[in-house]
Amino acid sequence: MLDASEGYTTDDGRKIGGVVMEMKNITLRFGGVVAIKDISFDIRQGEIRAIIGPNGAGKSSMLNVISGFYNPQEGEVWYQGSKRPPMRPYQVAQQGIARTFQNIALFEGMTVLDNVMTGRIRQMNAGLFSQALWKGKAENEEVENREVVEKVIDFLEIQAIRKTPVGRLPYGLKKRVELARALAAEPSILLLDEPMAGMNVEEKEDMSRFILDVNDEFGTTIALIEHDMGVVMDLSDRVVVMDYGMKIGDGTPDEVRSNQAVIDAYLGVAHD
Amino acid sequence: MFGKPGIREEKVLAISPQATDGLESIPALLHRNATQFGDKPAYREKEFGIWQSWSWADTAKEVEALALGLLNLGVNEGDFVAIIGRNRPHFYCSMVAAQSVGAIPVPMYSDSATDEMAHVMDHCGARFAVVQDQEQVDKIIDIQDSLHQFEHMIYVDPRGLRKYDHRKLHQFSHVQDQGRAAKEEFIDELEARRAKLTYDSTCVMLYTSGTTGRPKGVVLSNRNIIETSRASSDFDHLGPGEEVLAYLPMAWVGDFIFSIGQAYWNGFCVNCPESTDTMMTDLREIGPTYYFAPPRVFETQLTNVMIRMEDASRFKKKLFDRFMAHARKVGPDILDGNPVGAMDRLKYALGNLFIYGPLKNTLGLSRVRVGYTAGEAIGPEIFEFYRSLGINLKQLYGQTEASVFITVQPDGEVRNDTVGVPAPGVEIKITDSGEVLYRGPGTFEEYYKNPESTADTKDAEGWVATGDAGFFDTDTGHLRIIDRAKDVGKMSDGSLFAPKYVENKLKFYPNILEVVVFGNERAECTAFVNIDLNAVGNWAERNNIGYASYQELAGHPQVLEAIKGHMEEMNRSLADDPMLSGCQLHRFLVLHKELDADDGELTRTRKVRRRIIEEKFHDLLTALYDGSSEISTTTEVTYEDGRKGSISATLQIVDAAVVPVTATQVAAE
Numbered sequence: 001m002l003d004a005s006e007g008y009t010t011d012d013g014r015k016i017g018g019v020v021m022e023m024k025n026i027t028l029r030f031g032g033v034v035a036i037k038d039i040s041f042d043i044r045q046g047e048i049r050a051i052i053g054p055n056g057a058g059k060s061s062m063l064n065v066i067s068g069f070y071n072p073q074e075g076e077v078w079y080q081g082s083k084r085p086p087m088r089p090y091q092v093a094q095q096g097i098a099r100t101f102q103n104i105a106l107f108e109g110m111t112v113l114d115n116v117m118t119g120r121i122r123q124m125n126a127g128l129f130s131q132a133l134w135k136g137k138a139e140n141e142e143v144e145n146r147e148v149v150e151k152v153i154d155f156l157e158i159q160a161i162r163k164t165p166v167g168r169l170p171y172g173l174k175k176r177v178e179l180a181r182a183l184a185a186e187p188s189i190l191l192l193d194e195p196m197a198g199m200n201v202e203e204k205e206d207m208s209r210f211i212l213d214v215n216d217e218f219g220t221t222i223a224l225i226e227h228d229m230g231v232v233m234d235l236s237d238r239v240v241v242m243d244y245g246m247k248i249g250d251g252t253p254d255e256v257r258s259n260q261a262v263i264d265a266y267l268g269v270a271h272d
Numbered sequence: 273m274f275g276k277p278g279i280r281e282e283k284v285l286a287i288s289p290q291a292t293d294g295l296e297s298i299p300a301l302l303h304r305n306a307t308q309f310g311d312k313p314a315y316r317e318k319e320f321g322i323w324q325s326w327s328w329a330d331t332a333k334e335v336e337a338l339a340l341g342l343l344n345l346g347v348n349e350g351d352f353v354a355i356i357g358r359n360r361p362h363f364y365c366s367m368v369a370a371q372s373v374g375a376i377p378v379p380m381y382s383d384s385a386t387d388e389m390a391h392v393m394d395h396c397g398a399r400f401a402v403v404q405d406q407e408q409v410d411k412i413i414d415i416q417d418s419l420h421q422f423e424h425m426i427y428v429d430p431r432g433l434r435k436y437d438h439r440k441l442h443q444f445s446h447v448q449d450q451g452r453a454a455k456e457e458f459i460d461e462l463e464a465r466r467a468k469l470t471y472d473s474t475c476v477m478l479y480t481s482g483t484t485g486r487p488k489g490v491v492l493s494n495r496n497i498i499e500t501s502r503a504s505s506d507f508d509h510l511g512p513g514e515e516v517l518a519y520l521p522m523a524w525v526g527d528f529i530f531s532i533g534q535a536y537w538n539g540f541c542v543n544c545p546e547s548t549d550t551m552m553t554d555l556r557e558i559g560p561t562y563y564f565a566p567p568r569v570f571e572t573q574l575t576n577v578m579i580r581m582e583d584a585s586r587f588k589k590k591l592f593d594r595f596m597a598h599a600r601k602v603g604p605d606i607l608d609g610n611p612v613g614a615m616d617r618l619k620y621a622l623g624n625l626f627i628y629g630p631l632k633n634t635l636g637l638s639r640v641r642v643g644y645t646a647g648e649a650i651g652p653e654i655f656e657f658y659r660s661l662g663i664n665l666k667q668l669y670g671q672t673e674a675s676v677f678i679t680v681q682p683d684g685e686v687r688n689d690t691v692g693v694p695a696p697g698v699e700i701k702i703t704d705s706g707e708v709l710y711r712g713p714g715t716f717e718e719y720y721k722n723p724e725s726t727a728d729t730k731d732a733e734g735w736v737a738t739g740d741a742g743f744f745d746t747d748t749g750h751l752r753i754i755d756r757a758k759d760v761g762k763m764s765d766g767s768l769f770a771p772k773y774v775e776n777k778l779k780f781y782p783n784i785l786e787v788v789v790f791g792n793e794r795a796e797c798t799a800f801v802n803i804d805l806n807a808v809g810n811w812a813e814r815n816n817i818g819y820a821s822y823q824e825l826a827g828h829p830q831v832l833e834a835i836k837g838h839m840e841e842m843n844r845s846l847a848d849d850p851m852l853s854g855c856q857l858h859r860f861l862v863l864h865k866e867l868d869a870d871d872g873e874l875t876r877t878r879k880v881r882r883r884i885i886e887e888k889f890h891d892l893l894t895a896l897y898d899g900s901s902e903i904s905t906t907t908e909v910t911y912e913d914g915r916k917g918s919i920s921a922t923l924q925i926v927d928a929a930v931v932p933v934t935a936t937q938v939a940a941e
Binding site: 014146147150153154155157159212217 | 322
């Protein structure tokens with residue numbers, strides 16, 4: 001077992017650092033329903049960490065805990081070496097954690113460019129007055145941020161739809177725009193909630209490529225939830241498996257694949 | 273130098289000494305441009321949403337840095353450098369840098385599958401390659417074990433390549449940096465090599481698209497490229513102020529002549545689109561003054577316009593139809609400067625204000641002074657449409673072996689059924705069998721490592737056989753191409769069979785993307801049809817017809833009915849042509865898959881490979897003639913990543929009504 005501060009190098013030559021985020025004994029309840037029960041795991045700098053599990057296992061809830069949307073009743077979230085107090089989602093975003101949603105949450109009537117620009121909101125602080133006059137600070141800020149956004153647009157190859165309203169785009173492209181918006185925030189941790197749900201094989205291949213490239217080019221730590229087993233096993237460095245709100249497995253894809261509890265959860269067990 | 277003296281050749285000889293003084297290679301032209309108009313833009317590329325530009329002086333510096341870098345890597349004179357990527361200033365600079373060090377650039381189709389790429393790179397024995405990105409790098413890594421001479425690869429876009437083994441792999445900008453750093457060491461060598469370039473040095477090697485077999489490497493000298501560029505620029509009065517959009521495959525001779533030959537000769541600016549998908553937006557933003565496109569591009573643009581008009585309100589549609597009818601009536605005459613009545617002119621001006629002008633703007637063609645369509649014959653109706661809008665679209669007839677230009681249409685003498693008069697300096701003769709032969713300053717040197725094919729195509733006096741059948745129109749002196757000589761045949765009753773002509777007529781219908789007509793030595797003509805998924809899909813949507821795939825839509829009874837309507841309409845119009853009335857289509861089927869270059873059915877320039885289609889779908893062809901009403905078949909398909917799969921379908925065979933023509937049958941007997 002590795003030490004929390006130690007890093008290692010993967011087979012394909014990527015450098016994985018120490019632990020950046022650690023979930024300690026998280027329990028989340030909605031009234032009487034226990035969504036997450038005493039779960040602990042960590043995320044290391046630069047790795048692709050997957051959370052998998054059957055429907056209703058509590059994966060999205062887990063992601064919502066990380067993104068600060070839910071505050072767990074029990075347990076602690078440690079981020080960059082210090083314990084994180086209960087936070088509002090925007091405060092979590094300010095700490096450099098960006099996410100995409102399972103059901104796309106974009107502004108349908110706005111263009112792709114404007115949507116991606118909203119990802120830069122954290123970096124813009126010109127006042128209302130300055131924005132209204134469109135002089136000085138507001139203008140400079142817009143130019144600087146537009147540059148970052150254009151690099152993301154180039155990276156995700158969505159130049160052709162730059163000026164298209166999001167509402168007119170097919171599903172697969174909307175997903176990509178959402179990723180673009182998250183990337184525009186230049187996050188240190190990127191949370192992806194089912195980035196490939198509802199996609200065809202070709203779209204999945206493209207999306208996988210982009211996820212790997214983001215991780216490779218920017219060194220972004222990625223935590224993702226995904227149903228497609230093939231995708232998860234190919235992409236991720238380590239996998240957490242959940243079932244009925246509990247952690248039933250944690251490790252490299254190979255370890256998880258041979259874990260009896262995981263096999264039972266996915267394939268079912270015969271009841272005597 | 274140019275064969276037997278003749279009138280046109282004298283003209284060429286008379287201007288050549290002063291005009292080409294010292295300018296005997298592309299690097300020499302670059303040097304001239306950098307000194308004469310150093311500040312003028314040479315290249316523009318849209319990147320990060322903004323048009324970035326490089327002046328001629330910048331370009332000269334970039335090319336020099338890269339050339340020094342190539343010397344640093346050990347490029348020798350006579351080496352072949354493969355260039356694989358989409359139109360970007362980097363690749364144009366790479367070609368000129370390769371020429372500067374005495375190497376020969378070989379631009380290749382970036383969408384080629386690995387085995388096609390392997391064939392070309394093995395054939396020319398390329399030692400170096402400049403490629404676009406990871407996709408191309410991966411392809412070459414796959415094949416490099418079989419390429420014995422291959423050594424170094426240079427890539428432009430570093431994304432995803434960081435972890436690759438970099439012993440033989442180099443980033444474009446690093447090669448340039450190393451070149452700059454080693455300037456002291458290599459500059460003398462570079463200048464010496466540049467000085468050695470003459471009119472006889474090889475300028476570029478381009479592979480033919482291979483309609484009939486394996487691609488052949490066409491060797492073109494500096495003389496071929498520069499003489500052709502000069503003559504054609506004079507012909508159309510091109511100057512340093514032109515703007516062109518480079519979007520056609522770099523491996524195609526047309527792009528080489530337009531974006532390198534003519535651009536360097538005139539010093540005009542070449543604009544590169546942001547990505548292949550944004551080409552239409554970029555076209556509109558640039559507003560080129562000189563534009564060239566294969567018929568396919570014009571067909572697609574027209575189809576898009578028609579689809580959008582179908583969706584427009586009734587009032588707008590009526591207005592459009594009315595003014596377009598008027599444009600068709602007087603537009604071409606106004607463009608050619610023929611007399612047109614005052615009332616018609618007024619109406620045309622009004623139309624220009626409300627319809628034609630905005631439409632041209634949307635198409636990105638409002639500033640076009642000279643436009644060309646080449647590569648294949650264009651359907652007359654499509655051609656007329658653009659001309660009637662007031663766009664000076666002309667046809668030229670050319671091929672790789674001629675450095676493009678064989679015949680061109682002069683301004684004011686544009687017709688849709690001919691391809692114009694011999695290009696400046698080009699002589700043409702027609703053999704007894706009807707085949708067109710030419711020779712001129714652009715005539716290629718040879719097919720690389722293929723003396724038999726060279727001898728078959730080019731005779732001792734320099735005459736090149738085009739493989740196309742044609743004749744000179746007696747009234748106008750313009751050349752008229754009937755078809756590829758190999759494709760033109762006779763029906764069993766002796767009447768003429770010219771498949772291309774019929775196919776082009778049918779392709780005018782927006783619903784029809786591709787047609788392959790059969791009938792040589794048979795009693796009746798039949799056809800395979802590909803529907804245009806864009807146009808038919810749009811129609812299906814408006815009529816609440818559900819479909820899940822191309823195959824399903826292609827087999828829909830209403831679609832078949834619509835195609836049948838088009839066939840019958842065309843049959844009626846063919847019946848009026850005494851020469852071609854025998855080519856009326858009796859039966860057809862709509863193919864269950866789109867013809868694709870990956871399956872070898874089309875060339876990379878999207879020309880139909882007739883013989884391969886005939887073999888591959890022989891069961892369907894038999895069914896068209898044995899009177900069956902439907903046929904089940906299975907076809908192998910290749911996906912973009914090289915995997916294979918198969919699709920099966922049951923296809924309906926549809927009969928189309930033909931107009932009986934007795935007169936020609938009498939004449940044929």
